[in-house]
Amino acid sequence: MKKIYYLIGGLLGLTLVYMGCNRAAGPNTNGALASSAAEKVYVAPGEQDEFYAFLSGGYSGNLTVYGLPSGRMFKEIPVFSQFPTSGYGYSEETKPMLNTSHGFIPWDDLHHPDISQTNGELDGRWIFVNGNNTPRIARISLETFETEEIIEIPNSGGNHSSAFITENTEYVIAGTRFAVPVPQRDMPINEYKGNFKGALSFISVAPETGRLDLKFQVLMPGFNYDLSHPGRGKSHGWHFFSTYNTEEANTLMEVNSSQNDKDFIAAINWKKIEDYVNNGGGTKMATNYAHNVYSHETHTGTTTMKKEVVTVDPTEIEGAVFFLPTPKSPHGCDVDPSGEYIIGSGKLSADLTVHSFTKMLAAIEGEKFDGEAYGIPILSFDDVMAGIVKSGGLGPLHTEFDANGNAYTTFFISSEVVKWRLETWDVVDRKPTFYSVGHLMIPGGNSRKPFGKYVVAMNKITKDRYLPTGPEMEHSAQIYDISGEKMELIYDFPTHGEPHYAAGCPAELLASKSKKIYRLDENKHPYGINNPSEARVERNGKEVHVYMGTIRSHFTPDNIEGIKVGDKVYFHITNHEQDFDVPHGFSILGQNTSELLIMPGQTKTSVWEPKQVGVWPFYCTDFCSALHQEMQGYVRVSPANSNIELSWSLGE
Amino acid sequence: MKIKFTISACLLALLIVGCGGKTEKKEDGFSVERKKSTEQAVETPESTNEVPASQRITLDNKGVGQIKNITLDPEIDQEMATSGGELFKTNCTACHKTDRRFIGPKMEGILERRSPEWVMNMILDPQLMVEEDRCAKDLLVEFNGAAMANQNLTVEQTRSLLEFFRTL
Numbered sequence: 001m002k003k004i005y006y007l008i009g010g011l012l013g014l015t016l017v018y019m020g021c022n023r024a025a026g027p028n029t030n031g032a033l034a035s036s037a038a039e040k041v042y043v044a045p046g047e048q049d050e051f052y053a054f055l056s057g058g059y060s061g062n063l064t065v066y067g068l069p070s071g072r073m074f075k076e077i078p079v080f081s082q083f084p085t086s087g088y089g090y091s092e093e094t095k096p097m098l099n100t101s102h103g104f105i106p107w108d109d110l111h112h113p114d115i116s117q118t119n120g121e122l123d124g125r126w127i128f129v130n131g132n133n134t135p136r137i138a139r140i141s142l143e144t145f146e147t148e149e150i151i152e153i154p155n156s157g158g159n160h161s162s163a164f165i166t167e168n169t170e171y172v173i174a175g176t177r178f179a180v181p182v183p184q185r186d187m188p189i190n191e192y193k194g195n196f197k198g199a200l201s202f203i204s205v206a207p208e209t210g211r212l213d214l215k216f217q218v219l220m221p222g223f224n225y226d227l228s229h230p231g232r233g234k235s236h237g238w239h240f241f242s243t244y245n246t247e248e249a250n251t252l253m254e255v256n257s258s259q260n261d262k263d264f265i266a267a268i269n270w271k272k273i274e275d276y277v278n279n280g281g282g283t284k285m286a287t288n289y290a291h292n293v294y295s296h297e298t299h300t301g302t303t304t305m306k307k308e309v310v311t312v313d314p315t316e317i318e319g320a321v322f323f324l325p326t327p328k329s330p331h332g333c334d335v336d337p338s339g340e341y342i343i344g345s346g347k348l349s350a351d352l353t354v355h356s357f358t359k360m361l362a363a364i365e366g367e368k369f370d371g372e373a374y375g376i377p378i379l380s381f382d383d384v385m386a387g388i389v390k391s392g393g394l395g396p397l398h399t400e401f402d403a404n405g406n407a408y409t410t411f412f413i414s415s416e417v418v419k420w421r422l423e424t425w426d427v428v429d430r431k432p433t434f435y436s437v438g439h440l441m442i443p444g445g446n447s448r449k450p451f452g453k454y455v456v457a458m459n460k461i462t463k464d465r466y467l468p469t470g471p472e473m474e475h476s477a478q479i480y481d482i483s484g485e486k487m488e489l490i491y492d493f494p495t496h497g498e499p500h501y502a503a504g505c506p507a508e509l510l511a512s513k514s515k516k517i518y519r520l521d522e523n524k525h526p527y528g529i530n531n532p533s534e535a536r537v538e539r540n541g542k543e544v545h546v547y548m549g550t551i552r553s554h555f556t557p558d559n560i561e562g563i564k565v566g567d568k569v570y571f572h573i574t575n576h577e578q579d580f581d582v583p584h585g586f587s588i589l590g591q592n593t594s595e596l597l598i599m600p601g602q603t604k605t606s607v608w609e610p611k612q613v614g615v616w617p618f619y620c621t622d623f624c625s626a627l628h629q630e631m632q633g634y635v636r637v638s639p640a641n642s643n644i645e646l647s648w649s650l651g652e
Numbered sequence: 653m654k655i656k657f658t659i660s661a662c663l664l665a666l667l668i669v670g671c672g673g674k675t676e677k678k679e680d681g682f683s684v685e686r687k688k689s690t691e692q693a694v695e696t697p698e699s700t701n702e703v704p705a706s707q708r709i710t711l712d713n714k715g716v717g718q719i720k721n722i723t724l725d726p727e728i729d730q731e732m733a734t735s736g737g738e739l740f741k742t743n744c745t746a747c748h749k750t751d752r753r754f755i756g757p758k759m760e761g762i763l764e765r766r767s768p769e770w771v772m773n774m775i776l777d778p779q780l781m782v783e784e785d786r787c788a789k790d791l792l793v794e795f796n797g798a799a800m801a802n803q804n805l806t807v808e809q810t811r812s813l814l815e816f817f818r819t820l
Contacts (some may be wrong), residue, residue, distance in 0.1 A: 517804065520742060531742045551746035552801050554755065576746050578803040626797040651754065 030348075035491040040481055043070040050509070051443045051504050053456060054113045055477070058498025061108045063129055063140065066502060068443070068454050069479055071493035076344040079138045079147045080108030080131045084594030088147075091596055092570065092605035093441065093525075094294070096301040100134050100152045101288045103558055108231035109133045112163055112227075114500040115142070116205075120167035120232045120448030124509035126210050128163040128172045135159030137174050137203055138212050143515045144296060151212045152289040155182045155199040155219075161228040161333075165205070167448070171270065172212065175241050179222030179248070192250040194374075196222035199311075202270060211293070216277045216310040218268065218321070221374040222248050224257070225266070227332055227398075232448050233339035235357040237271035239278035240342050242326065242333035246373070257329065258348060262381065262526045263310055264323035264373075265333055265344050267360060272320045273312055281317070282310040297524040299603050322364060323373060325381040325575060326353050332398035336407065336422055337448050341386060343398035345409065352396050352409060354425065356386035387425040391418050392624065397438060398501075400445030402452025402482060408445075410437040410457060417457055417480065419487055431487045433478055435461040440497040442482070443504030451506060455487070458499040466494060475499060516580040518601030525603035530558040537648045544569045544646070550584040551576045554650065555618070558633030562646035565610055565639055571596075571618075574603040585621025588635065595621045610637040635648050698799065705790035706757045709765050716784040717773030718807070724768060728818050736809075736816030743803040744813075751818055755798050760820045768814055775810045778802055 043049055049067030057064055063080025065074045082089030082098070089098050089106055098104055108131035114126045126148075127140045135153035140146065153159055153174050161175030179196035181187055187195070198220040204213045221242040231238035246263045249256030276282065287309045294301040314321040328346030330353070335342055342355040362368075363383040370380045395413030402408070407420045415436050419429040437459050457480065462473040474494040480487040520530065528531040529535055532549045535556040539545075544567050548555040555573075563569060575584050577600040586607050587595040597605045610616065620631035638644045714720065721804050740748075740759075747755035762771060766787075774788060778800035781788035792799060805813070 532746045533741065549746060552799065554746075556746060576743075577801055578743065578805075579801055580804075582801070625799055 005098040034482055035204060037488065041069040041071065041479065041491040043067065043072070048507065049518075050507055051451070051454070052507055052510055053441065053443070053502055054115070054498040055441075055456075055458065055495055055502040056110050056113055056129065057496055058500055059109050060110065060497030061131070062497065063109050063110060063113060064128070064496050064499075064604075065145065066493075068456065069481075069491065071477070071479060072420060072489050073496065074103070075145060076496065077140060077145055077147065079129055079140065079363075080105075080110055080136065080150070082106045082594070085597065087594050087596040087604060087606065089103075090606070092592040093300040093603075096303040097147060097150055097292045097294060097323070099290045099292055099303040100136070101154070101290055101305070103132060105134050105265035107133075108136060110497075110500075111160065114163055114165050114172075114446065114501075114502040115503045115505055116165060116169040116210075117167050117447055118169065120236070122444050122447055122449070122505045122509060123169075123507055124513075125169075126205075127503060129167055130159050130174060131176075132159050135162075135174070135176070137163045137172055137212065139172075139205075139212060141210075141296075142510050143513055145285060145514070146294070146296075148210070148290045148294045148296075149212055150290075151203060152212060152290040152291070153199075153201050153203075153214070154287040155180070155184075155197070155217055155285075155311070156201065158224075160313060161200075161225045161241050163229055164228050164239075164446075166230045166233045166239070166270070166624060169205050169207075171202045171215070173226055173228060173230070173239055173270075174203060175225035176200070177224050177226060179224065179245075182219060183287065183647060189250050193248040194222070196248070197488065198223050198225050198243075199266065200225060200266075202274070212291070214289070214306070214309055215310050216273065216282055218273060218312045218314050220314060220321070221246075221376070222267065223264070229333055229335045229342075229446060231335060231339050231357065232337070235335065235339035235342075237269060238357075239268045239270050240333050240335060241266040241268065242330040242344060244329040244331075250422060262325040262327050263329055264329060264378070265326045265342060265355065266376075267322045267324060268314075269320045273314070273317060276317050276320070277310055277312065282312045284308050285311045295524075296518065297529070299518070299525045301521070314374060319364065321376050322360070323376055323378045324355050324360065325370065326355070326386050327351070332396070332409075334399040334401075334446070336401050337450060339404065339448075342397045343407065343409075345398065347395055347397060347412070349396070350391055350394055352389040352391060352399070352420075353385060354387045354389065354422075355384045359386060360384045387423075389420050389425045389427065391420070391427055393418050393430070398440055400440055400442040400455065401450050402442060402445070403450050404452065406452070406482075408442065408455050408482070408487075409442060410439065410440045412436055415459075417455065417487065419482070429486045431480060433459055434465050434492065435459055435463060439499070439501045441502035441504055442543070443506065446503070451504075452482070453483050455482050456502060456504070458495065458502065460498070462494070465492060474577055475631045517578055518599055520574075520578060520601045521574065523574065523601055523603060525572070525574070527570070527605060528574045528603035529572075530574075532576070532650075535648070535650075537609075537646055539646050540566050546571045546648075548573045548586075549576050550574070550586070550620070550631075552582070553620070553627035553631040555620075555631065555633050557648035557650045559636075559650070559652075560634070560648045561636040561638075562644045563610060563635055563637050564644075565613060565637060567610065569608045569635075570605055571600050572603060572605045572607060575600050577601070582624060583622050584624055586618065587621050588618035589616045610635070613637055613639055705787055705794050706753070707765075708787065708790075710770065710787050711765070711767050713785070713787060714767050714769035715771075715788070716780055717777050719769045719772040719776065722768040722772065722811075724818070729815055732812045732815040733819045734761035734816075736812035736814070737817070737819075739805065739809055739813055740816055743805065747798070747801070756795055756800060759817055762817050762820070763814075771814055771817065772807070772810045774800065775803070775805060775813060776807065 023443035099180035158177035328349035393411035
């Protein structure tokens with residue numbers, strides 16, 4: 001009998017618990033929402049994320065790699081900035097990557113990543129990014145996740161409508177935000193109007209190697225070319241740039257650049273211009289810019305100074321360039337997956353303007369012009385406009401797309417993401433962001449094939465989202481689940497630097513081909529050593545070259561004598577490991593640069609100029625094994641006039 | 653005054669050269685018995701063998717890993733041994749000498765102590781061996797915890813290393 005009571009009691013209890021659970025799972029309880037959101041972003045220990053996300057680092061100069069939906073950061077890839085963590089920009093091999101016509105520049109402002117495409121779909125070979133300040137474009141390998149190439153862009157200033165690639169990665173396109181004198185010269189600033197130019201650069205990408213070549217520059221009127229995106233599908237062969245300051249003001253821009261009711265989206269038929277250039281068109285202009293290429297065989301970057309660029313006057317090519325009037329200083333200029341719609345986000349407006357590619361072609365055909373600017377036809381607004389999205393928000397900036405005909409636009413002033421339908425232009429949902437959102441990113445959201453599961457909103461203001469860390473906070477980002485009709489905020493995470501744009505792709509596109517080691521038998525570094533028996537120290541006047549090897553857990557050699565004050569000592573260190581994720585570090589007391597972090601099979605070089613007599617220790621900075629603390633050595637530094645013979649040893 | 657300065661500068665230079673050029677008197681350090689005893693390793697409670705792992709003969713033990721059975725041809729394949737020797741130089745000499753103990757055991761006579769299968773398994777997956785093979789585990793302790801590095805060699809490369817060891 002007792003047993004039955006227990007049974008009934010137990011059943012009742014269970015039912016209550018069960019009902020409790022059910023109630024908790026109902027839509028009105030915050031706790032349950034939070035727990036279902038938690039499940040969506042929870043990647044259990046040992047499990048891996050579904051997507052890679054590459055967030056620009058803005059003023060950090062670097063690119064950060066995250067996982068979605070977890071928001072975990074995996075890596076910071078140094079691109080335009082020196083990075084003491086790995087020695088990028090400090091090691092002898094990587095210093096050339098930061099050379100420009102203005103000398104060695106240890107920093108830049110990295111804005112817009114774009115993953116390479118084939119037939120308009122992400123192919124995951126490379127990711128391209130722009131340096132905004134001293135105009136540059138970089139190509140990063142998605143096998144090594146390292147910067148392989150940086151090309152400087154001449155005749156540009158504020159390289160902002162960059163780095164966007166065409167649908168077969170034929171070109172990476174870089175437009176200037178600031179109009180400048182072309183070629184640069186000494187002239188009064190207030191003679192800007194009509195004299196400055198806006199250069200749009202088309203950099204070809206070699207299909208096999210990814211090698212960049214500045215093929216031609218289109219010299220446009222001196223407007224500000226703010227953002228751009230490629231045509232795709234039916235509009236492949238065209239590229240669209242938003243503009244502001246069509247007033248061509250040169251001072252108090254926040255007032256003077258906002259006078260015109262409409263600025264333009266510039267439509268560039270690059271195929272036509274490419275044909276023109278291939279047939280000898282264009283003008284060769286003397287210039288000077290750096291082209292830096294890194295080789296994974298020699299583990300070394302080299303700089304070549306280029307002296308010439310082909311410039312094109314767009315008015316000389318019939319039908320190559322048109323202006324599409326677009327209200328209120330458009331910022332974002334985004335093209336939907338079909339290539340039909342070009343969305344202009346008038347950043348001082350509440351509405352989005354959508355242009356139709358088909359209507360644009362018809363307007364060109366029918367010569368529906370509203371005038372011209374510096375010889376470039378201005379198409380009639382009503383004849384190209386497909387629709388207006390009455391958003392109810394304020395300050396639209398950027399738009400990405402899913403695969404189901406929906407568009408998602410950020411609104412900076414009203415801090416929200418607005419979801420709307422292509423073709424009906426109806427707003428279907430809106431969700432707040434925290435706070436003042438800039439760009440947003442859907443993996444593949446700038447391609448023919450978006451993966452519309454998550455959208456990441458990248459905000460400019462953080463305020464109270466995290467524990468305070470003094471006046472400076474990392475920027476916040478939010479992840480929304482967009483798989484349903486309504487967007488759902490599921491996660492909030494801090495980012496590094498200032499993310500502008502980002503690019504994402506399914507994990508399986510990259511994970512399986514990610515490089516694990518550099519093969520020692522493919523190491524062609526001129527100062528690399530194949531095995532420890534080649535380890536040695538050579539003197540050439542005041543220059544001393546140390547050919548050093550590392551393996552868990554010792555340096556060969558680890559005792560060096562005969563170095564003198566005033567010597568310039570090059571430590572060329574080859575990591576003889578051939579196992580995944582076993583780098584060794586190197587640092588020596590009094591080194592005026594950063595440490596080195598040397599990947600398995602790699603050779604890196606650090607320069608040390610000892611200034612004081614003594615015996616100076618060096619050690620491995622990366623905890624490499626149980627005997628890591630023992631991975632150390634000494635260099636004896638004698639006075640400049642000493643006659644101590646150069647000697648080196650290990651275990652003697 | 654100037655002369656005096658020059659003279660003292662010369663003296664100073666001599667002094668510096670003198671210091672730099674000479675070997676400083678060797679100090680023997682403190683005198684407690686601190687020579688490492690090799691027996692210590694095998695005296696650990698887990699061990700059942702009195703002989704240090706590096707001197708044990710374990711020819712019946714094939715180790716743990718993908719190599720189950722190797723039949724050695726009576727004749728040494730010279731070509732294979734030569735390529736194994738080259739691989740040894742590149743991938744192994746940072747820690748192994750042929751004729752003496754270094755970071756790890758010497759290679760001479762290795763096949764008198766270990767089976768061919770054990771040797772290949774140790775090269776191909778040292779981490780698994782240290783986890784699951786008694787002898788490999790004891791060797792790690794005997795050699796100061798210096799874990800053997802996985803050099804990501806193929807079975808074929810490892811086989812040629814084995815052939816090279818036969819020539820030693």
